[in-house]
Amino acid sequence: MSQFGDSISRRAVLRAGGATLLAPALAAPAFAQGQAEAIRIGHLTPRTGFLGPLGEFAQQAAQLAVEEINAAGGINGRKVELLSEDSVNPQTASAKAERMIQRDKVACLVGEINSASALAISQVATREKILFINTGANSDALRGADCKRYMFHVEAQNTMMVRAAGRALLDKGLIKGKKVYALTADYAFGHDLLKQAKKFLAVNDATIAGEDLIPTELTDFSPFLLKIRQARPDVVICNLAGAQITNFLKQYSEFGLPYPVAGFGFDTALAWGAGQGNFLGTWPVIWHHRVEAPSAQTFVAAFKAKYKRPPENQAWGDYTAMKIVAQSMNTLKSTDSTKIVEHLESGAKFDIHKAREGYFRPWDHELMQEMYAITALPADQIKNQYDIFTSTGPLPGPGESLEILATTKDENACTFPA
Template identity: 35%
Template sequence: MTDADKPQRISTIRRRSLLLGAGSLGASSLVSARLGMPYIGNAAAAEPIKIGMIWAKTGSIVDQSEYLAQGGMLALEQRNNTLLGRPAEIVWLDEPNPQGAQQNAERLVGEHKVVGMVGGALSSFALGISAVAKKAKIPYIAANAATGDLTGKSCNKYTFRLQPPVEVHVRALAPYCGEIGKKWYLLTAAYAFGQDIKKAFEAYAKANGITIVGADEVPVGTPDYSSFILKIRAAKPDVVIGGVAASDLTTFLKQWNELGMRGRIPFAEISVGNTDLWGVGPEAADGLYTLTWYYKNPNNPPEEQAMAAAYEKKYNRPAAD
């Protein structure tokens, strides 16, 4: 067993409710509902309430996952590590791949006896965790996954999503891309998130007289995008529609910039994480993006502003989405 496979526990706590990163209010109310019955609340009062957290400790999404995990830890700390008057703790396991995410969700349920879970940094991970939550009949907060299948064909009453599905993001971004030009090139990841993006933009293009001049699906963890970039340059699209996530997006944008493509052909992508762009730097992160949240948005409610300030104070960096 590697260090990444070992559970990381956040020490016990002593106050009322629990906020788990982006899953904050949902996790708190769902767990409260599950544990609020008198016969449960009165039994084994000294036993800690365990919440499962599944965020990547390795791989392409690890930067984003670290922020998500730290947000959950801080939120629990702010509540003095207590839920319903009982000590509570988080058990954090890795999601190295879709199968590993599902297996660790099963471990959280079977070995650690968690009463709920939050996690699934990539859509393929979240689908596996959701299946375990359904079988175990415990609530699961999918805080970062955008695939429509999560609340579509794979929907179950124990899974709650916070990230809008791909189709919602596409309806916001596609009209802007259509104004740029009528020739699109699609570069999407070869898993649920990227496949949803490809399908949704193709449908919009067909309905609005737009031509797809090229389309490539790329594996997660692709280290070299130069061959794809050369194909895009040869196709001469009006806009490139991206559908690669996390460090894969960071890698692509850096190489896009290095090959002199920044500013030559506009690049657009939906549901981009703050950390994806921070990893690129302001010069290379040129493009048109949809974001779910930004820590400097003056319209953020007071609770979110306070949480963002507390995060920055504790970790000496801005809070991510």
Template identity: 35%
Template structure:
């Protein structure tokens, strides 16, 4: 890794105590000597560069390129240089995303496939990757089915399931806001499962749903929805939008003065959204899936420093982290399997503990066997109008939640993988 990474100085005893001997050795030790320049490992990226999720896609791409550069500096994947091939999936057109996935696999002959931010597109891409038998990593599409009822042996996911996010933040929402919730939910897979997750988690805490609305992806005027939410007189208005939709919804809610009467909050929140909001609209209780301000967590300082160089001085976001982890997942799978065979790589990643320089979380992270879902920490807290010592510090972490404690059990996910060559 770059910057102040000291992984190469770890003793074997230290690594054993950390439970990361294999993974850290793969990072700290040089990879196989780089082969000839024309012999490359192609990683196809099918992710949004336009539309509602363009800003999120941009930061995921920055993280992906950071990882590719780090891997190449260490000798590549199995001695071959890593090459990233980017395709714009759009933010909401599953047909385009599927077409781009097939192009990357059939014409460009990629060895790995990455995508998508939009949950519906992520699931569609996963189905194509499974049909073609290609190792696939979902960086930031959260809907439960991807590693649940429609999981595949070859698809791995970095970001959390919506149920895990809901479980992590529900008690904080009750404590900070109350038990009468009104939902504003994006009308597609991500929003549907996130609301369902919150309803399930809230039910255990005595929460009552007093109403809700489904909002189309790309909505710019939320006034009619906000008027209905106000009339329901909830304790909290739950905003489940992401990207530009979240910016528009929260900005208009504050313009309406709803923050003076209700708690404006939700589940998943991201720096890209907080950057897009005026200071007065940076309010509420949320959960981040990764946050850049983590003292004494291995690899974070170097990651932040490198991201600032590539992002005009901005810190990395959870999206930068998702992209970075996705590419490293490909490299680590091939390295452990000693092969680019998708089945061998997928088998090698069952219950795989990520090296600390990749996981960059206090409790570490691993891919749960039988589901291929990464499980790590979540960061529950509240937004703030501005940081005291850094303009990018717009979130206060009140609690780091170990994902092992809030993730559904393997049985509850309903994931049943159909492995080839059984």
């Protein structure tokens, strides 16, 4: 893996931990008696169900970000109040988003992991002309056919996840001309991820030896593991989500199948949940707790101090989104969503706790940023329950455009209504 070595890039970031994002807030006046009403931010994310373990990280990180924003003077001298709710499912997410906007008068909405729920929230946000920053839903369609002017994406689209993992898998010789068995989560995210994965596999001369759609509530993978054993693939690709991945990895390890495992969608909490010795293979992540950028390690230290565990990539997404919102509102001296949309479309750059700053593309509102591919460490090299993988350096690499992993307009057209 000479092109993508195990060590994290040490390219210097000249900003001290997180200072860039907080700089506008640091100059804000201290809260005063009789100050203006608090600025409310609505936070929706799954706290129950198969995505619940990720939603817990998301909610904790959002709360930490708000505490830090308030400690630095709030937004234009006003305290920030976080309203957090379990989004549960698309119908509930839509109803809660509408209530937060109409009754609670939130300035914006942040969060979500489920792609169908994110679409439902975006429809409400668009109708009400309120900013919504998606922190965890990956579907390409949310950036294409279902794109919305008031929706922005801190989370990577599925194509970016596939191409990030694909680089590492090509380097390992696990794709070109190989037979692949695919397991896919049977809901919007999984279907979209499989579609993007098949495009990548076809371009690289891989064939599908077998594939199955996995219900999100399924916990027993033994029937599918028996099918994999019979198919004898060169590699098993997981397009699963949430607790599905944790359960699959545990049971795959118990079965002792010899075929390499990889995935095109992932969250590090799912590897931690599988337990030491059960995490296998190579996977894409948008961020991880070992990224060496100074602001990343400041975030890791603060999260560990508060919650007694490191943050995972979903925590990064909600924390970063909250900081982007605060910086933008402080810069504009306004909470007006339309003005913030125009600001984010203008090419504004943000410290996103990586080596390079990120920015939103104006035509699909996807955050252009570095990503990573991680590979499980051998059991004898694991020293604790969290540091269980090695990582490539940032992808795209030094000197490459941040946009090379993302879809082009020809691949995933987005047209905002007038």
